[in-house]
Amino acid sequence: MSLKPNHRLPLMAMGMFSLLMALFGGVQRLGWELPTLTLVLPANHGSLMVGAFLGTVIGLERAVALGRRWGFLGPLSTGLGGLLLITGVAPSLAQLLIVIGSLMLCLLFVAFLRRQFAWFTVIMLVGALSWLAGNLLWLTGSSIFVVVWWWMGFLLLTIAGERMELGRMLFIPKARQQQMSGAVVLSMLGIAVTLFDIDTGVRILGLGMIAIAVWLGLNDIARRTVRQTGLTRFIAVNLLAGYLWLACCGLLLVLFGADFSGLRYDAVLHTFFLGFIFSMIFGHAPVIFPAVLGRGMLYRPAFYIHVVLLHVFLTVRVVGDLTIELLPRNIGGLINALTLLVFVLNTVLAIRAHHVKQKAEAG
Ligand code: HEM
DSSP: OOOOHHHHHHHHHHHHHHHHHHHHHHHHHHTOOOOOSOTTHHHHHHHIIIIIIIHHHHHHHHHHHHTOGGGGHHHHHHHHHHHHHHHTSSHHHHHHHHHHHHHHHHHHHHHHHHHOOOHHHHHHHHHHHHHHHHHHHHHTTOOHHHHHHHHHHHHHHHHHHHHHHHHGGGTOOHHHHHHHHHHHHHHHHHHHHTTTOHHHHHHHHHHHHHHHHHHHHHHSTHHHHTTSOHHHHHHHHHHHHHHHHHHHHHHHHHHHOOOOSSHHHHHHHHIIIIIIIHHHHHHHHHHHHHHHHSOOOOOOTTHHHHHHHHHHHHHHHHHHHHTTOHHHHHHHHHHHHHHHHHHHHHHHHHHHHHHHHHHHHHO
């Protein structure tokens, strides 16, 4: 038995709260003077984004798909971990809760595999294991710049697996599917090598990212659906733009290798997390939010506002990073944060518009 949509709302709310607080911390880390909400927000920006926001939303979506109550323990755990990370109280407990959340996601994929074996589920399971491994390193005291590649592996494989799952309808030949598996293996190999030689490891990961981006760019159904209209085209535009950012991140990793802080580190991380991951979120949100929350959402062309803002100002930020110009970097980063607020607002308005339309039709 699953959890009723209304009972899923608090879990989603915890994830969204972590997103908002992570944004606040991110803007503070750029150097903008904002009031201090809690002292730890800037330092916890990355872990809040990945573990507490994305971990909770992905865990929730997968738990709904599995349809079993125990599946929701994962997002509950990461959601609570996020609240502790925000307050800065009991940091080790916060980390432990996020470790438990990632373990639950692994178990969830095992349950999917027991139901029906599929390679794309194996890829997503390996992604969840990458998240678990990264979280264990983090719990045992490794720095974020050591852990972050494992977190990237989690998101990279989750998306690669999901796109392959949807690609089943396209009947992609086996040989081409094996190319994707090769790119996934290369990425995970790179991540594993970071344990011994971080510079070589991230360069191999970069090659894997480029290979996955090229594969998705050539084989994804989005290449066809981008010629349609409305929501279908909107989703495809986001996916294709995301693949471009993934290739950019891969290229930066191959060229620069490992950085531990500073402008190049900022460019590498945010081409991936904002350019790639948020393009995927923007594209999937009109489908996933209704499925998770049990509330419809009306597609509106206004969604393109947050899409255009994201790409324009992320470009400004990354160009600032790479040319060592702090002003464009800081303005781009600030508008990136505001863009995510526009996205949240657009989403809430679209849910409301759907509700109003339904009431009007019923009346
Ligand atoms: C939208 C506005 C955002 C702003 C203003 C922002 C800002 C920053 C800044 C200034 C840094 C430090 C970079 C350095 O060391 O020079 C950083 C690091 C980081 N960011 Fe963001 N970020 C944003 C979005 C995101 C998103 C969406 C994610 C993930 C989904 C993310 C994940 C990370 C991670 C993992 C780190 C590394 C943290 C560390 O090493 O402690 N950021 N961010």
